[in-house]
Amino acid sequence: MKIGKAIITAAGKGQRHLPLQTLIDRDGQQKSVLGVIIEEVERAGIGDTCLVIHPSDEAAFRSVAGNHSGHLSFVHQNEPHGYGHAVLCGRDFVREEPFLHLIGDHLYVSRMQKGCAQRVVETAEAESCAVSAVQATREGLLPNFGAVSGKRVHGRNDLYAIENVIEKPTPTEAEQRLLVSGLRAGYYLCFFGIHVLTPGVMEILERQLESAADGRLATISGALHELAHKEKYLALEMHDYRYNVGVKYGLLNAQLALALSGGDRDEVNTMLMELLLLREHHAGERDKE
Numbered sequence: 392m393k394i395g396k397a398i399i400t401a402a403g404k405g406q407r408h409l410p411l412q413t414l415i416d417r418d419g420q421q422k423s424v425l426g427v428i429i430e431e432v433e434r435a436g437i438g439d440t441c442l443v444i445h446p447s448d449e450a451a452f453r454s455v456a457g458n459h460s461g462h463l464s465f466v467h468q469n470e471p472h473g474y475g476h477a478v479l480c481g482r483d484f485v486r487e488e489p490f491l492h493l494i495g496d497h498l499y500v501s502r503m504q505k506g507c508a509q510r511v512v513e514t515a516e517a518e519s520c521a522v523s524a525v526q527a528t529r530e531g532l533l534p535n536f537g538a539v540s541g542k543r544v545h546g547r548n549d550l551y552a553i554e555n556v557i558e559k560p561t562p563t564e565a566e567q568r569l570l571v572s573g574l575r576a577g578y579y580l581c582f583f584g585i586h587v588l589t590p591g592v593m594e595i596l597e598r599q600l601e602s603a604a605d606g607r608l609a610t611i612s613g614a615l616h617e618l619a620h621k622e623k624y625l626a627l628e629m630h631d632y633r634y635n636v637g638v639k640y641g642l643l644n645a646q647l648a649l650a651l652s653g654g655d656r657d658e659v660n661t662m663l664m665e666l667l668l669l670r671e672h673h674a675g676e677r678d679k680e
Contacts, residue, residue: 392519394489394512394587397432397440398481401425401452401495402468407445409496409637411455414646417500417653423455424636427498427649429463434506437491438462441484443477472600473608478588479596487590489515496637497584498645500652507631508585514550515587520623523553523615524583527574527628534559536581537612539626540569541619548573551580551626553619558612583629592618 401410410425422430425442432440439462444452446467453460466480478492491512499507507524515522525539537558541551555568560579569579595617599609618624634645650659 392489392516394435394491394516395437395439396485396488397435397437397491397493398443398478398485399425399428399432399440399493399495400443400474400477402443402445402448402471402477402480403474404471406494406496406637407448408451411451412636412642413455414642415650415655417649419653419655423457424498424642424645425452425455425495426457426459428493428495429456429459431499431506431508432491432493433459435491435508435512437512440464441466441481442495443468443480473610475596475609475611475614476600478611479593479600479609482593482597485590485593489521489587489589492586492588494584496635496641498634498636498649499585500632500634500648502631507583507629507633510629511585511587511627514625514627518623518625520625521589521592521615521618522587522625522627524585524629525551525580525626526583526630526633527578528581530562530565530577530579532581533562533565533579537615538565538569538579538581539615540571540580541626543573544625549628551628553615553624553626556612556616556619558610580626580628583631584633589618589622591622595621 412424413421416422416427441464442452443466449465456463464484468477468480501507511522511524538560539553540555541553544550544552557564565579571580592614595614596609634648636642636645
């Protein structure tokens with residue numbers, strides 16, 4: 392199985408403008424969040440990328456994409472029908488091919504020489520199946536993620552055959568259905584935000600959307616749970632870092648993480664120390680008053 396295309400979703404409410412924000416990457420260059428995400432995709436050997444966006448945002452996305460714009464296709468999600476529908480919007484782009492999928496408001500810092508998306512793609516190609524990156528996550532964070540359970544693949548300590556997928560499970564649901572042998576107590580395998588998916592996911596999402604009633608939306612977690620019971624589907628455990636730029640101080644946190652993992656690390660450390668010392672000095676002066 393060869394992965395040659397990628398879908399990045401960035402049309403969700405509250406998510407639309409996050410990829411347009413600017414920061415300084417590990418190489419010391421000013422880039423948009425979108426630019427950093429696209430470079431993560433390209434590092435995985437993929438140069439054909441589709442962005443699922445709101446119709447009114449295309450000009451802005453093209454502008455911040457810079458030199459990457461020539462390798463991008465744009466698909467419009469005209470109505471806010473949810474995350475699963477956003478992925479489905481890219482069906483004509485990927486056709487019947489497997490594809491890499493990332494979300495437009497997360498940045499990644501790898502602890503290894505290879506990028507995070509690169510390792511997921513390589514695993515999917517080697518195993519010829521869908522693969523989702525996951526990370527051991529403490530119980531208190533379950534409301535923020537989809538989570539999976541599964542059994543370790545023989546001979547690997549970082550790869551699991553997925554059995555169940557639940558979107559934002561309660562602690563009770565997780566304890567009943569998502570326990571994974573070998574994980575610390577109170578920890579569960581939650582989605583990391585990087586997936587290689589097969590055309591089977593699109594078929595499931597389309598069927599979900601057609602049969603949806605009472606305003607319910609097609610969900611990616613529901614589709615992936617069904618996928619796990621139809622074909623081989625693996626979870627690759629990551630020990631790297633992800634940063635959601637959409638949460639409070641998320642962009643600041645991502646900026647610091649990128650800076651501290653790059654060539655300007657010593658300079659940034661010095662700046663942070665000077666800032667902390669200055670704050671302590673001012674606090675001491677106030678205490679004397």
